[in-house]
Amino acid sequence: MGFDLHTHTTCSDGTTTPERNVADALELGLEGLGVTDHDTTEGFERARRAADGTPLELVLGTEFSAELDGASVHVLGYWIDPGYGPLIDELDRLRDERTDRARRIVERFHALDVPITFDRVAELAGEAPIGRPHIAKAVVEVGAAADVREVFDRYLADGGPAYVEKHAVTPRRAIELLVAAGGVAVLAHPGLYGPGDEGLDATVIERMAAAGLAGIEADHPDHDDEQRRAYRDLAAGLKLEVTAGSDYHGEAKENRLGSATTPREVVERLRGWVRG
């Protein structure tokens, strides 16, 4: 059944707990589960406790926010040491930046006559770093849209009227930091960047490969067949691994847990990945 290498929990913008994801992964018969919350390692211990004594193998990581020319780029970092100081510092900075940005997005909504409050958004995020899905939920609550998807379509998608970019590190710095933290860096959903989801340029990915990238998540539920093929070919040309993950967010997204899985041998090659 393989490893679903990309999932979220209530520790970031998913709606299901780490315990629940572990239980559901076992129920589905998955061999392994990647725990990849945005900009946090908070879910590690909870997932570990839940998986302890079960056959499920965890691949603990984070989906690290980077940006390039104002556009977000997500870098998955697996097997990172959550105690590595420079990583903790950067994650703290990202969390603060997410909070400031959420305040600016709330102001944008006020200008658009959507009366959400920052306090409610913060409450919806709880302990998690605030993400756009938390804000979208607040917008649905005040009746300005029917569901989260509509909020993204009308307001919050990259470049939308309520969109505010977040200031994050460059992809190169993200990769270097994740590798320095003992991890392995994989480019998440390369086809989903840019206002029209036009995807990342091959030259950008080549530069990321030179910075120590180990793999490309070519197999993502939101990629079409052509994108999957293109990113597979690119990975082959750059001698990078190809990974698959569902990007599960519970009820916050349609992607289902286990809907994309990476074979064990790829996970093992990634685990031992050293820059060639």
Ligand code: AMP
């Ligand atoms: P942020 O990290 O705050 O920039 O928010 C990005 C997150 O918003 C992604 O990880 C997804 O969870 C969610 N997201 C982005 N685009 C959409 C969309 N079109 N529909 C639903 N959720 C989305």
Ligand code: FE
């Ligand atoms: Fe997310």
Ligand code: FE
């Ligand atoms: Fe992502």
Ligand code: ZN
């Ligand atoms: Zn994700």
